[in-house]
Every structure is written in C-alpha cells, then in structure tokens.
Amino acid sequence: xxxxxxxxxxxxxxxxxxxxxxxxxxxxxxxxxxxxxxEKIFRGDKIRIGMIGIGSxxxxxxxxxxxxxxxxxxxxxxxxxxxxERAIRMSDNKAKxxxxxxxxxxxxxxxxxxVIATPLHTHATITIDALxxxxxxxxxxxxxxxxxxxxxxxxxxxxxxxxxxIGHQRMxxxxxxxxxxxxxxxxxxTVTQIRAYWHRNSSWRRSVPKGNVADFADPKMYPxxxxxxxxxxxxxxxxGLMTELASHQMQVANYILGSYPVKIMGSGSINxxxxxxxxxxxxNLVYTYPDxxxxxxxxxxxxxxxxxxxxxxxxxxxxxxxxxxxxxxTPPPAPGILQLINNIEHGLFDDLPLGGASWVPDTPVKxxxxxxxxxxxxxxxxxxxxEGFVHAVQTxxxxxxxxxxxxxxxxxxxxxxxxxxxxxVITMPEExxxxxx
Ligand SMILES: NC(=O)c1ccc[n+]([C@@H]2O[C@H](COP(=O)([O-])OP(=O)(O)OC[C@H]3O[C@@H](n4cnc5c(N)ncnc54)[C@H](O)[C@@H]3O)[C@@H](O)[C@H]2O)c1
Numbered sequence: 001x002x003x004x005x006x007x008x009x010x011x012x013x014x015x016x017x018x019x020x021x022x023x024x025x026x027x028x029x030x031x032x033x034x035x036x037x038x039e040k041i042f043r044g045d046k047i048r049i050g051m052i053g054i055g056s057x058x059x060x061x062x063x064x065x066x067x068x069x070x071x072x073x074x075x076x077x078x079x080x081x082x083x084x085e086r087a088i089r090m091s092d093n094k095a096k097x098x099x100x101x102x103x104x105x106x107x108x109x110x111x112x113x114x115v116i117a118t119p120l121h122t123h124a125t126i127t128i129d130a131l132x133x134x135x136x137x138x139x140x141x142x143x144x145x146x147x148x149x150x151x152x153x154x155x156x157x158x159x160x161x162x163x164x165x166i167g168h169q170r171m172x173x174x175x176x177x178x179x180x181x182x183x184x185x186x187x188x189x190t191v192t193q194i195r196a197y198w199h200r201n202s203s204w205r206r207s208v209p210k211g212n213v214a215d216f217a218d219p220k221m222y223p224x225x226x227x228x229x230x231x232x233x234x235x236x237x238x239x240g241l242m243t244e245l246a247s248h249q250m251q252v253a254n255y256i257l258g259s260y261p262v263k264i265m266g267s268g269s270i271n272x273x274x275x276x277x278x279x280x281x282x283x284n285l286v287y288t289y290p291d292x293x294x295x296x297x298x299x300x301x302x303x304x305x306x307x308x309x310x311x312x313x314x315x316x317x318x319x320x321x322x323x324x325x326x327x328x329x330t331p332p333p334a335p336g337i338l339q340l341i342n343n344i345e346h347g348l349f350d351d352l353p354l355g356g357a358s359w360v361p362d363t364p365v366k367x368x369x370x371x372x373x374x375x376x377x378x379x380x381x382x383x384x385x386x387e388g389f390v391h392a393v394q395t396x397x398x399x400x401x402x403x404x405x406x407x408x409x410x411x412x413x414x415x416x417x418x419x420x421x422x423x424x425v426i427t428m429p430e431e432x433x434x435x436x437x
Pocket of ligand 1: 054055077083120140141
C-alpha cells in the first residue's frame with residue numbers, strides 16, 4: 001500500500017514538474033515516466049533479473065525489486081555463502097544461486113537484466129561481462145576504481161547498445177528533482193557556489209567473521225578476511241570517502257552546474273582512525289567548473305555534528321537539498337538588537353571617507369527556511385530508481401543522460417582522490433571527456 005502511494009506521490013511530482021518545464025525534456029527517464037504513466041509503467045511480461053552481490057546494499061535493492069510486480073529475481077550470485085544463502089531464502093527458494101557471475105551469465109541466458117552491488121573494484125569486469133552477454137545492467141556507484149575502466153564501461157554500453165544505469169538515486173528523488181526545477185527557473189539566481197559535505201562519527205569498520213578467505217574469494221585478491229569484509233578501507237578495492245560518499249554529492253553538483261569540473265585541488269589525510277586503513281578519514285577539495293564556479297567538498301569520519309548536506313548558493317537565495325529547505329537573500333528583518341547593531345554600525349561608518357566599515361558582521365540567517373517540497377518522502381529515491389530500471393528494461397529506454405551523470409560523478413571522485421594523493425592540481429584529462437554524448 002505504502003509502495004503504491006510512493007509511486008502515486010512520485011507521479012504527482014512528475015506531473016507537477018513536467019507541466020511547464022525543461023527538466024522532463026532533459027531527463028530521458030523522467031520523460032518516459034511522464035509520457036503516459038498509467039499505461040506505460042509495468043506493462044508487459046515480468047523481466048528476469050540476476051542480482052550480483054547481495055551484501056548490505058544488494059539486500060536493500062533486492063527488497064525493493066522483490067516488491068515490484070513486473071520484476072522477477074531469477075538468479076542470485078555472491079561469492080560469500082552466507083549472503084548467497086540469505087538471498088536464495090529471500091527469493092522463497094525460487095532464484096538459482098551462483099558463486100561466479102560468469103557461470104550465471106553462461107547458464108541463465110534468459111535473464112533480461114542484472115543488478116550489481118559488489119565492491120567497487122569488481123564493478124568494471126562484472127558490468128562489461130554482463131553487457132557483452134546482452135544484459136541490461138544496473139550497477140551501483142561508483143562505476144570503477146580507475147577512470148579508464150569507467151570509460152570502458154561507457155564504451156561497452158554504447159557498443160552493445162545495452163542499458164547501463166548507475167546507482168545515483170538522488171536523480172529519482174522528487175525532492176531533488178523539484179529543487180533542480182526551481183534552480184532552473186531561477187529561484188536563487190545563477191548558482192555561484194556549492195558547498196557539500198558528508199560527516200560521520202564512526203570507524204566505518206565492519207566486524208570480521210572467522211573463516212579462511214580462500215573459501216570465499218580469490219586469495220590473490222584478498223589476503224585475509226579483514227580485506228574482504230572491510231574492502232572500503234583499502235586502496236586495492238576502494239577510494240574510500242570519495243567513491244563511497246562524495247560521488248553522490250558530486251553527481252548532484254555536476255548536474256546543477258550543468259558541467260564537470262575542469263580543475264581539482266584537494267588535501268586529505270588519516271588524522272584520526274590510525275587503525276591500519278589506507279583510505280583517508282578526512283578529505284577536503286575544491287572543484288572548479290569552466291565558468292569559475294566552485295564546489296567545495298569535505299567529508300570526515302570523526303564528527304557528525306553537521307551531518308550531510310549540499311548547499312546551493314546564488315545571489316537570490318540558498319538551497320539545502322538534503323534538508324529540503326530554501327531561503328531567500330531578502331529575508332524578513334533581523335530581530336531587534338541585531339538590527340539595531342547593524343543600523344548603528346552602518347550609520348557610524350557608511351559616512352566615513354574610507355568607504356564604510358569593513359568589519360560590520362554579516363549576520364547569518366537564522367530562520368527555518370521554506371520547504372522545497374511540501375510532501376514528506378520516505379524513500380531516498382532508491383525505490384523509484386529500481387522502478388525506473390525495471391521500466392527502462394521493459395521499454396528499451398537507455399537513459400544515456402543518467403549514464404553521463406554516473407560517469408562524471410565517478411571521474412571527479414577519482415580525480416579528487418588523485419589530487420589528494422599527489423598534492424597536485426589536476427585538470428580534467430582530455431581523454432576522459434565523453435565526446436558526442
Ligand atoms: N547508492 C547508495 O546509496 C549505496 C549505498 C551503499 C552501498 N552502495 C554501493 O553498493 C556496492 C556494495 O556495497 P555494500 O555496502 O553492499 O558492500 P558489501 O560488502 O556489504 O556487499 C558486497 C557483496 O558483494 C559480494 N561480492 C564481492 N565480490 C563479488 C564477486 N566478484 N561476485 C559476486 N559477489 C561478490 C560480497 O560477498 C558481498 O556480499 C558498493 O559499490 C557501494 O558503493 C551504494
């Protein structure tokens with residue numbers, strides 16, 4: 001019932017968005033939904049899906065897919081037996097289990113699509129194998145651990161003509177979509193700066209079960225169970241905060257600024273969790289776009305006071321997308337005493353020949369802001385993202401615009417890591433720019 005409502009809410013939002021906007025004409029998946037939702041969505045046969053990697057994220061994707069009437073999870077694949085067995089049970093013992101994705105692709109020729117939620121370093125190989133086997137592919141973000149692998153994934157999608165959708169669920173979140181629309185309509189004027197951050201206060205470390213890694217995975221790939229389970233913390237498998245968190249927010253920033261950064265500077269270190277991890281536990285970056293606009297990004301794992309946010313600023317206002325709030329630059333007058341201080345300071349100094357007071361405080365806005373969307377959403381976009389994927393497989397949509405988002409989000413996350421690792425200012429390499437896309 002709740003799912004039905006979420007779909008209705010979503011379609012209501014889509015209708016609202018598409019009434020007068022350019023957004024729908026720019027996002028292929030949104031156009032698909034908007035065309036004639038009641039007829040177009042969920043028509044036809046069930047699509048048969050193979051899920052690869054059913055750990056933490058894969059489990060959630062599985063639950064959503066299981067609940068979508070036009071999807072059938074026909075096969076599951078995981079190298080870790082406890083996760084594989086759990087997935088088979090979740091399918092009411094209907095899905096066929098595999099421990100090797102190539103075997104699954106070989107034996108299950110009738111699969112329409114695969115959903116990949118394995119660790120980052122495996123994404124490129126599995127995605128390329130699946131695309132070449134003729135499957136439509138959903139792969140979790142980030143795309144790959146190396147920029148050239150992400151490029152190969154895009155090329156393979158284009159060569160095979162198959163769908164490759166990357167897991168950036170904010171592109172399916174009505175709150176974000178509505179904000180994008182308001183931004184395009186000039187609600188806060190030209191966007192002149194984006195600040196984005198993701199702060200946590202936890203080690204990010206998972207407890208490691210007993211066992212011999214050779215029983216689960218290629219021991220040449222993982223020296224021990226610690227590396228297998230805590231892959232996010234080691235550079236052979238992940239780029240840590242950049243590929244796991246920043247890529248989501250950089251995708252949003254890129255989309256809003258309608259481009260990708262041309263210059264990237266950064267500094268990162270392990271300043272708190274000195275526990276043998278290889279990835280930074282705090283990162284700080286400046287991304288510069290072609291017109292000079294910047295996205296300032298930081299992420300850390302030793303304080304969660306500020307949580308996560310994307311703050312979009314322009315001369316007429318500010319938006320906070322995670323909070324779903326916006327402010328205008330001409331708010332109601334500040335209360336009594338602040339107003340008085342400001343008046344006195346301006347009165348005293350504005351007349352001076354030096355040109356006014358330089359130290360008059362710019363008092364921050366304290367009001368609670370206006371909601372971007374009046375409806376409260378329970379889904380962060382993941383459910384709708386899964387519905388969107390099923391819909392695309394059914395209708396043959398390719399969502400190339402979403403692929404472009406996934407690609408540049410990955411590239412800028414990886415180049416950000418490179419900037420921090422080398423201490424150099426990185427310019428976007430010409431060979432990584434998608435041509436005629
Ligand atoms: N979009 C989001 O908000 C979001 C949130 C969390 C994670 N993710 C992404 O999902 C992916 C998985 O993250 P997670 O937290 O679920 O990791 P996880 O470690 O919990 O799960 C990964 C699973 O993949 C399995 N696996 C590893 N190599 C495999 C292979 N070669 N073939 C088949 N199975 C294999 C592991 O055994 C495990 O069950 C990552 O790319 C991560 O960035 C996305």
